[in-house]
Amino acid sequence: MTSAETSAETSARPAAVPRPQPAVDTAPLRALRRRRALLQVACWVVTAFMVVPVYLIALAAFSSRSALNEFPLRFLPTSFSTETMSTFLSSTGVLAGLINSIMVGLLTLVVSFLIGVPAGYAIARFAFRGHDQYQLFLLFTRALPIVVLSVPLAQLFLSTGVYDTPLAVTLLHSALALPTTILLTSAVFLAVPVDAEEAARIFGCTPVGAFTRVVLPLALPGIAAASIFTFVMSWNEVLGATILTLNQRTLPAQVLSSLSDSPLAFRFAGGFFLIIPAIVFIAVMRRYLLNMWGTTIR
Amino acid sequence: MSDSFFSQPFSRRTALKIGLGAAAAPILASCSGASTSGGGDFTFLSTQFTPVEEKQRFEKILADHVKDVRVSYNSMAVGDFTTQVKTQVSAGKVGIGMVGGLHGDLAPLAENLEDVSDLAGELSGAGIPKELWDLTKLGGTKNAYIPWMQATYVVGVNKAALEHLPSGADVNNLTYDQYLDWAIAGRKATGKPILGFPAGAKGLYHRWFQGFLLPSFTGGLITTFTSSEAVEAWTYMAELWKNMNPASTNYDNLQEPMARGEVLVGWDHVARLVDAPKDKPDDWVMVPAPIGPKGLGYMLVVAGYGVPKGADKKKAATVIKALSKPDTQLEVLRQNAFFPVVEATVPDDLPPAVKLESTAVKATQGASKALISLPPVGLGAKDGEVSQVFKDCFTQICKEGAAPTKVLGAQAKNLQRILDEVKVPCWAPDPVTAGETCTVG
DSSP: OOHHHHHHHHHHGGGSOOOOOOOOOOHHHHHHHHHHHHHHHHHHHHHHHHHHHHHHHHHHHTBOHHHHTSSSOOSSOOSBOOHHHHHHHHSTTHHHHHHHHHHHHHHHHHHHHHHHHHHHHHHHHOOOTTHHHHHHHHTHHHHSOHHHHHHHHHHHHHHHTOTTSHHHHHHHHHHHHHHHHHHHHHHHHHHSOHHHHHHHHHTTOOHHHHIIIIIHHHHHHHHHHHHHHHHHHHHHOOHHHHHHOSSSOOHHHHHHHHHHHSOHHHHHHHHHHHHHHHHHHHHHHHHHHHHTTTTSOO | OOSOGGGSOOOHHHHHHHHHHHHHHHHHHHSOOOOSSTTOSEEEEESSOOSHHHHHHHHHHHHHHOOSSOEEEEEOOHHHHHHHHHHHHHHTOOOOOEEEEEHHHHGGGGGGBOOOHHHHHHTGGGOOOHHHHHHHTTTSSSOSSEEEEEEOEEEEEEGGGGGGSOTTOOGGGOBHHHHHHHHHHHHHHHSSOOEEOOOSTTOOHHHIIIIIIHHHHHSOSSTTTTSHHHHHHHHHHHHHHHTBOGGGGGOSOSHHHHHHTSOSEEEEEGGGTTTTTSSOGGGEEEEOOOBBTTBEEEEOEEEEEEOBTTSOHHHHHHHHHHHTSHHHHHHHHHHHOOEESSOOOOOSOOOHHHHHHHHHHHHHHHOTTEEEEOSOSSOGGGHHHHHHHHHHHHIIIIISOOOHHHHHHHHHHHHHHHHHHHTOOOOTTSOOOTTSOOOOO
16 A cells, blocks of 8 residues: 555545444454353362362361251351361370371471482483383382281381381381382473583582582472372371371371261361361462472473 | 582571471481370270260270279271281280270180180179170180170161051061061151161171071071071061162161161161260160061170280289279260170169160060070181171172072082181070081071
8 A cells, every 4th residue: 555545545534434344353352262261160160179079078077966967968157066176176196196197297208308309310310221120110119008018017117116106107108109209300300401400510510519509499399299299198198007006196097997987077077177287288389389380390 | 610519608598498407307206206095004905986976985984984004095997906916916016905896806816815814713703694704715715805895786766767667566576577567668658768777888787687687587597597597588688678778888877877867767786876866865766676486686796805915914904804893884884885794783874865775775685585696706807707798698689689599508608618717616596516617507
C-alpha cells in the first residue's frame, strides 16, 4: 500500500458509510481460554483427589462417636468433638511414639544421605567397571521382604545390645532407603552440567569445593525430593519397626495393631494423627523443591 | 591449587550449618528414645486388650492392683507377639517379663515358656476349674501357663427384632430352627436382613462352627466331621447365610454394625458385643446361643499368662498372683468384659452391658443341655490351620454353594493330615482318649 492511497483513504473516511469490519478470528483466543479453563479444572480435580480423603479423615477424627454411627454421614462438620482425639492422644505411648518416629525419620535422613549422596555422585560422574551391574545390585536389598530380614536382624541386634532403640530402626530404615537415595541422587547429579563443575575447578576450587559450592546447590531440589522419599518411607514402615523394638516403638508400630482392633472413631483419629507430620515435612521440603525449579528436576 | 576449600573464609552461616549438622547426629544417636509403654521396669507382653480404651482401662487396673512391681503393659497383634517371644528366647536375651494371650496364642510358644507347675500348685486353692488346668498342659504333663480369664460367645439381640420372633419361641431358649425362622421372618418384615455374622478377616466366625453349630448338631466336632448330622448342619448353615446381612464378610466384630443399627441380631464373642448396648442398654438383651438336636453347644475362651524362658520368674509370679486375686479379676470383668477364672462372686453393680452378658453367660453355662467345647488342645502352631479348614468349608458351602458332602469329604483329608502331623488326642466335645491320635470321622 502506498502512502498516497493511505492518505486518500484516511481523508475519505468521515464521509464514508461505516464499512463492516472484517471478522476477527477469535478461535485461537478461545482455544487458549479453553485450554486455560481445562487446566484449572484439572488442577482442581487433582487437588480434590488429594484433599478430599484428608478432609474426610479430619472430619471423622473430630466428630463425636455417635455422629459416626449415623447414616448417611454428614459432609460438613456438624458435631465437632475432640473427645476421641484427646482419648487417643492421652493413651500410653502415642506421644513417645511420635518423638521416636521423628527421631528415627531424621536420623535415617542423615545416615542415608551421608552414605547415599557420595555414592550417587560417584555413579553419576565416574565410569568404572561393573557400573551398570552395581546399579542393579543396589536394588537387591529391596527384593527381600522386610519380614525375612528383620527376624535375623532382631537376633543380631539383641546380641549386640542395639535392640529396642531408635538406632536399631534407623539402621534398618537407612538400609532400606539407600537404594532409592543413591539412584535418585545419581540421576540428579547427572543433570548438573559437568561444565559448571569444571569451570569451578578452573577458577580455583578444590574437588570438594567445586562439589559443595557449585554442584550441591544446583542439586538441592533433587536432593529435597529424595529426602521426602526417605522420610516418608521411614515414617510409614511398620513391619521392621515392630520386630526390632519392644518398649521404644515408632508411632506406626505403636498404634497400628491397636487401631485395627479399635472402634471406628479411633481409627480415624489415629489415621489423621499419622498423616499430619508427613504432610508437614513435605510442606517444609516443598520450598526447596520449587526453589530452583527447572534446574535439575525436569 | 593455592587456595584450598578449607583455607577459604567461612561465612558465619556456613559455619553454623556445618556445626549443627555435625552436632545433630551424635545428639540424636545418644538419645535412647522415648518409652512407649509407660516406662515400667517389668514388661507384660500380651495379645489381649489391644483396642485403645480397653488398653487404657487395663493399664489402670495394673497400676491399682499390682503394687509391688511397676508393670508396663505392651499389647500387640498375635503374629508380632509370637515373633518377639521366639526371637528373644532364642537370642538368650529376654526383655519380656511375662506373656499373656489366648490359649491359641500361647500354645505355639510351648517350647519358649517356662514350666510354671510350681506356681500352678500355689494357685490351686483359687478355684480355677480343672478343665482349664488341663488345657494349660498343652497335651503334656506340666503347666505351660496359668489361666488368666475366660469368656464365651452369646447372641446379642436388639429388642426391635423381638417382634419378628416366631410364635412360641422363647428368646432365651431358641432352637437352631427357630433362629433361622426368626432371621427369615425379620428379613421379610423389614425388607432387609436383621441377622449379622462376624465373618470378616479378623472375625471369629470359625468358632461358631467349631463350638456352636457342629457340636449342637452332631455332639462332636472332629469325630463327626463327615457324619450325616454334619451335612445337615452345613445345609442349615447355607440356608442361614442366605438370610444374613451380606456385609457380614466385612464384620470383624458385631458391636459396631449393631450400634449403627445395621444388624439387629447376631452371635459374637462377649468382648466384641459389649459396646453394642453401651449407649442404649435398655434396647438390648443378650441370650445364649441356640440349642441343637444334641444340646446347647458353646465354646469356652481361655486366656492365660506364661513366663518366657530366661525371664525373672519370681517377679512374674508376683504379678500373676496379684492378677489372680478375685478383686482384680472382677475389675477386669467390670471394665473389659472378660470373666474371672478364679472363684469370685459376681457383684450386682456391673455396668449394664456387662450385666446383660453376665446373665447370658450364666444361662449358657447353667443350661441343662449345655455341651462345652474347648479351643483345639495341643495343636500348637497348627491351631490356625484347623480353623482354616472350617473357614474353607464355610466359603465353599455357603458362599460358593458347593454340595456339603463333597466339601466335607475333601476337607476331612486336610484335617486328618494336620492331626497326623501333631498326633494329638481329640478334645471336648469329642471323646478324649489319651495317647490316641484324633481321627476324623
